[in-house]
Amino acid sequence: MRLSYPVHVRVIRVPCTGKVDLVHILRAFEKGADGVYLVGCMEGSCHYEQGNFRARKRVEQAQRLLEAVGTGGERVQMYNLTSGEAPKFAQYAREMSERILALGPNPAKLAAAAGQGQAAQGSGKKGVA
Amino acid sequence: MRQYPRFVDLAKCTACGECAKVCPIGLSNEYDAGLSLRRAAYKRYPQAIPGAYAISKLGQSPCKVACPAGISVQGYVNLIAAGRYREALAVIRQENPLPAVCGRVCTHPCEAACARGKLDEPIAIRDLKRFVAEWEIAQGEMDLPETKPPRPEKVAIIGSGPAGLAAAYYLALEGIGVTIFEALPVAGGMLRVGIPDYRLPPRILDYEIDYIKALGVEIRLDAGLGRDFTLASLQEEGYKAVIMALGAHHCLSLGVEGEQTAGVQPGVEFLRRAALGQAQAPGQRVVVVGGGNVALDSARTALRLGSEEVTILYRRTRAEMPAYEEETEEALEEGVKIEYLVAPKRFLSQNGRLLGVEVIRMELGAPDASGRARPQEIPGSEYVIEADGALAAIGQEPDLACLDQTCNLQVGPKHCLQVDPLTLQSSLPHVFAGGDAVLGPATVIQAVAQGKEAARSVVRLLDGADLAQGRQKDWQAVEAPQVKAKPQARRRPPQADPVERARSFGEVVGPLDEEAARAEASRCLACAGCAECMLCMQACLAEAIDHGQRPREQRLQVGSVILASGCRPFQPQFTGLDYRYGLNPNVVTSLEFERLLSPGGPTQGHLVRPSDHQEPKKIAWLQCVGSRDLNQCGNGYCSSVCCMYAIKQALVAKEHAHQDLDCAIFNMDLRTFGKDYERYFLRARDQEGVRFIKSRAHTLWDDPADGGVRIEYASSDGQAQEEAFDLVVLSVGLEVAPEAAELAERLGVELDRYRFAATEPLAPVATSRPGVLVCGSFQGPKDIPSSVTEASAAACAAAGQLAPARWSATRSLEVPPELEVAGQEPRVGVFVCKCGINIAGVVDVPEVTRYAATLPHVVHTDNGLFVCSQDVQEQMKQKIKEHRLNRVVVASCSPKTHEPIFMDTLRACGLNKYLFEMANIRNQDSWVHQGEPAKATDKAKDLVRMAVARAATLKALPEKTVGVNQRALVVGGGVAGLTAALGVAEQGFEVVLVEKEPQLGGFARRLTATIEGADINAHLDRLVERVSGHERIQVLTQTLVVKFSGFRGNFTTEVIVGPGMYERKINHGALILATGAGEYQPSEYLYGQDPRVLTQVELAQRLREKGAGDLRAVVMIQCVGSRNDECPNCSRICCQSAVKNALHLKEADPELQVYVLYRDIRTYGLMEDYYTQARQKGVLFFRFDLEQPPQVEAAPEGLRVSFLDHVLGRPISVRADLLALSAGMRPQDTDELSSIMKLARNQDGYLLEAHVKLRPVDMASEGVYVCGTAHGPKLVGESIAQAQAAAGRAATLLSQTELALSPVTSRVDPERCAACLVCVLSCPYGVPRINQEGVSEIDEALCRGCGICAAECPAKAIQLNWYEDDQILSQVEGLLEGVM
16 A cells, blocks of 8 residues: 555564564664564464464563663554554554654663764664564 | 456566556546545555556547547546646647647547537537647647657658648657648648638647647748659659648639639638738628538638628538538627528629629428438529628639649549558558548548558558558447436636627637636546556556457366356345435445445545545444345345344444444344354344344435434334434345356356356255356355355365366476585675666665675675566576575565565575575565655665675575375264265275264254255265265274374374274374264253154154144244353254244145244345245244243143244244254264364364364364364255365365475474473464473474464574574664664
8 A cells, every 4th residue: 555654664574473582672672773563463363373462472571671771661562453454554653653753762872872972873663573 | 268358468567556656547446345446557456466457448438439530538638637737738649749729620529429428518628638738838848759769761741731740740750851841831731721810820830830840840831742843853852752741722613603703712712811811801791602611711701801791601501511510600609691591593793893692592302422401492582692702612622733744643533632541552652641632621630640640651661561450440439338427517618709809810719727627627437447548558667568458269178167256246226225325425335334444445444424524423234235125126035144244344343433333233133143153243232232123124314414314114013213323334235246147157057046056955066067166155145154165165076077187287397406505605696676666766776786785795786677577587597696696685575475486586596495585675665655765765775784684694494395195084974074075085085984873974864855855865875875885985984083193194093993992093194074063952842841842853854754734733943052141153054944844834734833933034045035935825933032932831732832922012822733943053072072183163162163264164283174064053055065175175185295394494402402391382283392302392394483482482492494583683683783
C-alpha cells in the first residue's frame, strides 16, 4: 500500500519474534540505538504457536533492565499485527517514532559523545519484524 | 480454451505499479465491492498472485471507433478530468496534430457515438479538445514531442491543408525531411480559405502550423503543381516520395441559365477571396444556392461583409441539409433566411446587372442513390426572388488541372485521385494521396486521418517494409454499459450575441472555462475500460505492456477436468423485496460491509457508514437475502455461510467501533452447524452482546432524519415491531453465476434445479460426466473449510485416474556442484536495483552503489534498471564468476517475492543459495519515504551496509534429503477410512488399514439411506469389497495402535493385532486418521426407560424393518445431547435426520401426525428443499427454548409430550406412539490415540486440524491427515469428500521418493549444553530431546526453524542456521556503526 512512515526505522528480519534474544536487543542499545521494537503476529495466531508470547516476555525483561540502568524501559516495545494490516504497521512506526523523539537520544550515546568531546551522531531506532 | 489478454507480459512485469500511476481511467474496484475506484491498469490487491499488473480493456470506446483518426478520446477526456492537460494534449497529438483546429471545426462523429448519449447527453468532446488546446496556447510554450534522429530521405507534400499538415507532422516525427508545396500565398488550405475566421480564427491556425513547422517542416508558398513544379521535377530534386494533398477547391457549376452574369459567383471562390481579404459584400440582397457548409459559410460571410438580406435556397428540407445543425442554427440566429424546397431556374439580369433569380417549388419524391428523397419540380410554381448578388455553393471537387502528362495518376469518379484504400498509394508507387483530393469534399478529421496514414505508408516505403501488413483495424466498439449514473447536463460553451457577431469576424463560440471543462470531462463513463492512451507504455520502463495482445485459443490434452468456478454473491437489486439497496446508501451487502471492515479496504478498516462517513451506533444484519426464498428470487436453498459471517462481522465491527455498538442479527433459524461454530455464536450472544432476533424483516423505510433505516418485523410471538438502525447489512447468499453454469453446460455437465453441478450424494466431487470433477461452492453452497476439503478430494479423484501419468511431463533443472567457500575470505558482490523509477526516482542509486564499494569485503558493485530481469540475471552470473564472488547482496525489493529468483541465480553459478542477502530498499525505503529522497538515500546506504555485514558472516547450508516410505497407514475402517485407503491405493501407493472391530464398516453399518435416498449399506458393501480385494491394501481388523514415532515420510506405528494379540511394526510415510464418531446415548426424555423412545438412527432402522403401519403420531425432539451446557456444539446432522425420517413417515402414511420440536432447523445447503417439502407434507414444526424443554410422560396409551408454542404463546400437549430423539454425535477413541500419537483435539474431543480454514484435513504434525467424523460431526457424503481429501493430501507426500529438508534449523553444540531442558520445554513442536550422551539433540527433519529454542537457551548452546546470533548482531552493529 506504500503508506509512508518515519524514515528512521530500519527492519531486521527474523523467522519469528520468538527468535529475538535479549542480547540482540541490549546490543543495539549498547551500540547507540535510540529504540527497538518487535513486530509479531497477533497473540494467539503466532505462526510458530507461541513465539510472540516469549518475545513479549523478553521485551518486558529488556524494559526492566533498561529502566534499571537508566536508559529507559519505554525504548523497547512489542507490537502485534496480521500480515494484511499495512496501515497498522505504519501506525506503529509513527507511534514508536513519536515516543522516541519525546524521550530524546539514547543516554549512553550522549555520555559517550560527552566523553569523547564529540557531537552525537543522529541515528535511528530499529524495528524487528 | 480461449485466454483473454492481460496486455501485460507476465515475464517482464515487475509489479512496480507505474502503469497504474499514469492510467487516467478510473473503474469501479471489484475487490472493494465497488466501494472504491481502481485504474484500468491495476493489480487487484497487494498480495495478488501473480503479482503482475493487468489492464482492463473491454474493447474500444465508441468515440475512438467513430473518430476517423482513431484518437483515444476516452483517454484525453479522462486526463482533462484529472487536470492533466499536457498529457491530454499529447494523447490527442498521437493521432491528430491539429487539436486547436479540430476543437473548433470538427464534425465530432465521436459525440454521436458517445455511450453517455444513451444515458442523457453525449460528452462535449470537441469543446474539451478546444479547451485543452487553448490551455497550451495560454501557457505560451509549445510542448513539442521528441522526434527520432534525422534521416537522409526527404519527402514532398503537395498542399498545406489538414491532410498535408498531418502528413508532414507524422513524417517529421520520424526524422524525415519534409517540404510542403502550397499553391496559394498562405498556408492552411481549406482551413485557411474555406472556413471563415469567425469559426476558425487565423491565430489558431497559425499556431498549429507553427507547431508543425517547429519540428523542421518547410512550407513553400506560391508553389503550384503544374505551374511551378511537376512530379518529375520533384523526383529530380531528390524527393523519395510525394503525398498529394491537393484538397477540393473547384466549385461545381449550377448549370442554370444566366449563371455567367456578373454578381453570380461560386461560393468557394467567394470564401477564398474573403479569407485573403479581397472580397466585398456580394450584394445588398443576396441569394445563396445550396445546403451544405459552404452555403452556410458563404451566407454568414456575406452578412459580415455588409449584405443586408441573405437568403439560402435549398431544394430539400432542413432534415436533409448536409450542413451541420449547429451552423444552420447559428446562421438563422444571425438573420440568414432559408427557403426550403426551392431550386433556381434562371438568373435574371438587365444590362449585365443581376436583378434576381427565378425559382421553382420542389417536392420530395422517391429516395435517390444517396438515400435522400429526390426533389422534383412542381410544374407552374415558378416565382422570382429579387437579388443583386448570388453565391452558388452546391459542391466542390478536386482541381486536377494541375496534373500534366508527367503525373500519370489514375483518376476515379468525381475527379478524385484513385488510391489503395488502406495504404493510400496511388498508381505511382512513390506517390500517395489523401484528404479531399481522394475523398471529395469531406471533413477536416478525415483529411487528418488520411494525411497521417499516407505518412505512415511513406515511412514503410522508405523502410522497405510491407505497406499493408497489420494495418487492418480490428477495433470493436463496446456496448454502452448498463450504469446507473445520475443524469447530468452537458456543459455548453458561451456564444457571442447574434446581432453583434453577425457584423464582425470575431469568433462565434467561446471556450469552456477550466471548471466547466473538468466537470464535463468527469461525465465520461469510461465505457471501454482501458482507453488505449498508451501512457502506460511510456511509463513502463520494463517494456512489459503489449496492447497488441489478442485472445488466444488453445487446445489442451488432459485426462481430467476440475470445475471450481464458484459462486457469486446474490445481487439484492434484482429481488422483488425492497431492501432499499441501491436507494439508501446505508443499506449495504455483506460483501461491501466486509470491505468496510478490512484494513486494506476503502476506509482502511474504519467503520463508517457510506452516506456521511460517520461511525454507526446501531447495525442490523438481515439474514437469508437471496437464500431460503422461493418467492422473491427462486433460491430455495440455504447458502450455508451467511449466519457465521454475519456473527463474525458483528464481532469485528464491535472491535473496530470506538463506542458501544449495537449489533442485531435478524434470522429465521440460526445455522451455526460447523465445527465449533456454536461456541462462536454463544460467545457473540452471551459475552459480546450481539442481539439475535428471530424474525424475517418485512419492510424497510428510509429514515429521512438521519439517513438511517427503519425495520418493520414481526417478533416471534407475532407482534408488530419497528426499530431504527444507522446501517443495514444484507446477508446476501451465494448463487451460481450464469457464466459458470454456461461453462458447465459446454462441458456436458448436468446441473441441478439451482444450476449447481449435480452430484450423487455418495460421490460428492464427481459430476455427471466421467472425468469431470467439481469442488467448492459450484457443487453446492458451502464454507471455506468444506470447499478446501473438496478441492483436495477432487485432486485425489483426478490423480487416481491419472496415476500412471505421474511425473511423466516433469522437467528437472541441472545445476553445477556447489563450490566450497568455507575458510575463504568473503568476496561480496553488491547489485543495486533501480526498479525502473521505483527506487531510482527517490533513492540516489549511483550514490548507493558507490557507497557499497567502500564497504568491507565488497569486491564488486553494479546497478541495473531491473536487476530481476532475465538479461541482468545473466550479467550477474557472469560477474559472480568473473569476480569469484562468494557472497551476494542484492539491494532491491522484498525477499518475500524475489529471494527465490536470486537464490536460483547463485545456485546456477555453483554457489550455495544461503550465501545471499537482500536489502529491501524499495518496499521499506523508496516506496514509503517518497517525500524525503536524501534521507531515503541515507537509509538505503544503512540497509546495504547491514546486508553486507551480514553477508560476510553467512555460511553455506547444504540441503539434505530424506527418503520417503511410500506407504500410508489408515486408522479406522469406517466409510471415511475405507474411502481414504482406496483413494491412496488407486494413486499407486500401498496402504495398511487398521480397524479395531472384527468387521469393516464402522458406524455407517447402522445407517440406512441419505436424505436424497442413496442406499448407504449398498455403498458400504461395495466399498468393503473393493478395499478387501485391492492388491495394494492390507486390512488388519481387531487391531489397536500402541506406539507411534517418526516424522513425515518416515513413521513407525506399532500395533497389536487380535485375536492373537501379536505385535507388529508398520513403517509408513503418511498417516490418515479416520476413527469416526458414534451416536450419543441419551439420558433424557425416558430414553432407555421406555421402549417407545428411540434415537433417530433407531427410528430409521425400525422404519426399514417394521415400517410405519402401526403408527399414528410420532414426536421428534431436536438437539438431544447437543447445544447444551455439557456439549455446546451443534451435531450438524440431526436436523436432516429428523426431516428425512419425518418424510419417510409421511410417505408411509400421509395421515400420520409428525411433530418436530426444534430450536433452529439447520437443513443447510441444498437440504433446505427437504425441510420445505416436509412442511408442505404437513409435518408440524414447533420451536422451543433451551430453558423450557419439552416434557415427556409415559402412559399406556402412548407417550405424552408437552411443550410451549411460541406463536400461540400457550402450552400444547400431544400424544405419540413413538418419540424420536435427535441424539448428537460423540467422538470415539480419540482419547488414547491422541496421547499415543500426540494429536491435538478440540474441547469436544474431535481431532484438531492444522488450520480450520486453509488446512482442514492436515493435522498440525506434518504427514498426518484426518477425515470423517473423527474430525467433527458430518454427513456420510461429507465424510467421503474429506476422506478423498485426506488421501489426496497424503499422496502429495507419498508421491515423492525423497524430501528436501530445510537447512534453516536449530542445532545444539553438545560441548555447551547443560541439559537444562529449557529447549525441550520451549519448543512448540516437542522436537528437542536429551540423547544418550545426556545432551539436547534436535532432529533436523522435525525442526521447523522458528528459533525459539535458540533464543531461550541460557547457555547459548543452540544456534539457528542462517539466523545465528553473530549474523543477527552483524546487522545490529552494521546499522549502528560509528554511532557511539
